[in-house]
Amino acid sequence: MFTLMEALKSLAPWFTAAVVVLLGPVVKDLIPTAVSNYLFSIYQDYFFPQFTVINIEEYGDFTRDQIYEAATTYLRKKINDSPKPKRFRCRKTIKQNKPICDIAREEEVIDNFGDIRLKWKLREEGTGNQPHLQTLPAKKFFELTFDKRFEKDVVESYLPHVLDRAEEIQREEKVIKLYSLECNLGMPVTTGQWGSTILEHPATFDKLAMSPKLKRSLKDDLDRFVNRKEWYKKVGRAWKRGYLIYGPPGTGKSTLIAAMANHLKFDIYFFDISNITSDSMLRNILLSSSNGSMIVIEDIDCAQLEKRGEEKKDSYYEFTLSGLLNVMDGLWSSCGDERIIVFTTNHKDLLDRLDPALFRPGRIDMHVPMSYCTMDAFKMLASTYLDVNEDHRLYGQIEGLFANAEVTPAEIAEEFSRTEDPDAALKAVVEVLKKKTKLENATDIPYSEKRLHFSSCRYIRNEKS
Incomplete structure (x- = not known):
């Protein structure tokens, strides 16, 4: 009334x-x-009101504009919760639970904020054809129109409301994505062109087959990192953290990365560092990743990086150690928040040929060893795969065999996946460990036949030598 x-x-x-x-x-x-x-x-x-128009472009100087991203999420919710406009875009991948509807180009979406009536429209602006140059993609931007009397209210209250609401929606509907670089056949990637898929890896810290002490230490370190935004700001440091995960193949490095992403609700950006050809390329790639994400660089030991002072400035390949260090903790590292950089390697001993500056604190803050299977890790695998949560009569024999045999968690998991009968599975593990023990103790077998897990880069180096 x-x-x-x-x-x-x-x-x-x-x-x-x-x-x-x-x-x-x-x-x-x-x-x-x-x-x-x-x-x-x-x-x-x-x-006869006069209107103000604000254009919100998709990209700023280097990265996707935060207001544009927030508006995309905000309007998507508006479309789903209110009467649909005449046209909208709808898409769904196999892994998505339901279709995603977005505002269509040149279509209007009306929003009301208090007494303010606002009109959103997605538009595109062509860059024109430039002779002898590669045609650039059209520029996308949102056109926001409203009564000019409310300009101050829109800038100081409505747009922050859109940002806050979009952040809430993203938290509610967070789907972890795995990003990889897209490139045309025969064409190098010069900017951050990421393709993505939904990460549905079920790994969690509770199910990880690794040392309980190391697991707890890593989990606490991640929790401390994400909760210290104000601390990083107070001390004047970029809000980022670096990890080196190392260990033989099959020890669970990729599973650990998935568990970290699931724990933090962080997207994963993966790329092969051997495909990087210049410092500017690496910089553009990393700057195009989003805040609250993990950047994974696998097989860092394969990187062709000269030590400082030995870099060839006249080389055709201009990707240098200095460029990587600057992205990790130089001025460029501050162009983004809440980022985790993860390096992996199968052969930590080969890292000695890289400059120690790459692994100092501030760049690599925590070293995470992934070892061969221990008895604690074995019991975790037995609980996960076989529902064996108490000591088994074969555990004593298995623990003794672990002292003389090196077997990866992946090998144990493979034996467990062959049968659901706990007794049969554990007996199979005993036989595997006995064979491993004989192989390790044999003196007439070449060392190269004892170690079957070699990365491709190490194999190539051995062949060249």
């Missing part, structure tokens, strides 16, 4: 219009000019 004052307030513009239109010619000479101009301005603003 309207109160009397609210009713009178709502009728004020109509009363003003009646005074201006009907009585204006009669009383024109009887009222001061200032009062007359004021009445006419009210009449014009109410019945």
Whole structure:
């Protein structure tokens, strides 16, 4: 129910219009000019309002604009929760639970914020054809139109509301994505062109087959990192953290990365560092990743990086150690928040040929060894695969065999996946460990036949040598 004052307030513009239109010619000479101009301005603003237009472009100088991303999420929710516009875009991948609807180009979406009526429209602007140059993609931008009287309210209140609401929606509907670089056949990637798929890896810290002490230490370190935004700001450091995960193939490095991403709800950006050909290429790639993400660089030991002072400045390949260090903790590292950089390697001993500066604290903050299977890790695997949660009669024999045999968690998991009978599975593991023990203790077998897990880069180096 309207109160009397609210009713009178709502009728004020109509009363003003009646005074201006009907009585204006009669009383024109009887009222001061200032009062007359004021009445006419009210009449014009109410019945013939002037509009302000704000363009929100998709990309800023280097990265995707935060307001553009927030508007995309915000309007997607508006489309789903309110009457649909005449046209909208709808898509769904196999892994998505439901279709995603977005605003279509040149279609309007109306939003109301208090007394403000706002109109959103997605538009594109062509860059034109440039002879002898590669055609650039069209520029996308949102066109936001509203009454100019509310310009201050829109800038200071509405846009922050869009940002906050988009952040809430993203938290509610967070789907972890795995990004990889897209490139055309025969064409190098020079900018951050990421393709993505939904990461549905079920790994969690509770199920990881690794040392309980190391697992707890790593999990605590991640939790401390994401909760210290103000601390990083106070001490003047970029909000990032670096990890080196190392160990033989099959020890669970990739599973650990998936568990970290699931724990933090972080997207994963993966790329092969051997495909990087220049410092600017690496910089553009990393800057195009989003905040709250993990950047994974596998097989860092395969990187062709000269030590400082040995870099060939006249080399055709301009990807240098200095460029990588600058991205990790130089000025460029501050162009983004809440980022985790993960290096992996199968052969930590080969890292000695790289500059120690790459692994100092501040760049690599925590070293995470992934070892061969221990008894604690074995019990975790037995619990996960076979539902064996208590000591088994074969555990004593298995623990003794672990002292003389090196077997990876992946090899144990493979044996467990062959049968659901705990006794049969554990007996199979005993036989595997016995064979491993004989192989390790044999003196007439070449060392190269004892170690079957070699990365491709190490194999190539051995062949060349």
